[in-house]
Amino acid sequence: MNTSKQTYLQLDQLRLGYQRPLLEPISWSLQAGERWALNGPNGSGKSLLLKTLSDQLTPIGGECLWSQGVRWVFLAQEHQRPALWPLKGHDWLQAMGIQPGHLPLIEHLLNQRLDQLSGGQWQLLRLASVLAAGAEVILLDEPSNHLDAKVRSQSLTLLSQLQPHQSLLMASHDQDFIQASGAQPLTIEELTHVD
Numbered sequence: 497m498n499t500s501k502q503t504y505l506q507l508d509q510l511r512l513g514y515q516r517p518l519l520e521p522i523s524w525s526l527q528a529g530e531r532w533a534l535n536g537p538n539g540s541g542k543s544l545l546l547k548t549l550s551d552q553l554t555p556i557g558g559e560c561l562w563s564q565g566v567r568w569v570f571l572a573q574e575h576q577r578p579a580l581w582p583l584k585g586h587d588w589l590q591a592m593g594i595q596p597g598h599l600p601l602i603e604h605l606l607n608q609r610l611d612q613l614s615g616g617q618w619q620l621l622r623l624a625s626v627l628a629a630g631a632e633v634i635l636l637d638e639p640s641n642h643l644d645a646k647v648r649s650q651s652l653t654l655l656s657q658l659q660p661h662q663s664l665l666m667a668s669h670d671q672d673f674i675q676a677s678g679a680q681p682l683t684i685e686e687l688t689h690v691d
């Protein structure tokens with residue numbers, strides 16, 4: 497099936513905010529295979545958009561329409577771990593419904609306890625599991641947070657293994673990471689701009 501022109505997500509005059517709208521309305525669509533990197537100043541609404549797309553916030557107005565059958569996954573900027581958490585990496589993958597055999601880059605983390613992983617190891621495990629879920633749309637909030645050079649390069653390897661039909665929308669301040677990922681930079685201002 498040729499999915500190159502398929503629209504995965506359509507935003508129509510979408511109003512985002514908490515108690516009241518914080519941004520101008522957004523009208524935008526995401527097509528199969530597109531790779532976008534939201535960047536721009538702190539507080540400009542990147543996380544707000546990703547939280548709304550991933551159903552953590554209700555839009556204040558307008559429409560957010562996922563095409564039928566399109567699956568999305570979301571990597572939050574932070575994921576707090578309980579201080580004592582006796583689960584291991586393979587438990588995490590199992591909970592995500594993922595076969596560990598396909599993920600050589602995180603094999604060394606599978607027998608480690610989640611509460612004993614470093615911040616970067618935890619971020620890599622979470623990123624790898626989100627990418628391995630095979631969803632059509634990958635939403636990532638600051639995926640290069642906490643990463644040293646080696647893990648950062650491993651994360652880029654994982655991103656480079658996305659299938660041509662998979663789409664990416666990530667928020668990032670990390671210009672080098674954005675460039676290396678091949679994603680096109682996009683600002684919230686551009687999304688709210690009306691021609």
Ligand SMILES: Nc1ncnc2c1ncn2[C@@H]1O[C@H](COP(=O)(O)OP(=O)(O)OP(=O)(O)O)[C@@H](O)[C@H]1O
Pocket residue numbers: 514515518536537538539540541542543544545667
């Ligand atoms: N829980 C909240 N309640 C009310 N306003 C909030 C809440 N969280 C964030 N905001 C506000 O929403 C706006 C957008 O914040 P958001 O976190 O989306 O910015 P961002 O572009 O992701 O910033 P950063 O680059 O710092 O991660 C900011 O003005 C922020 O103060």
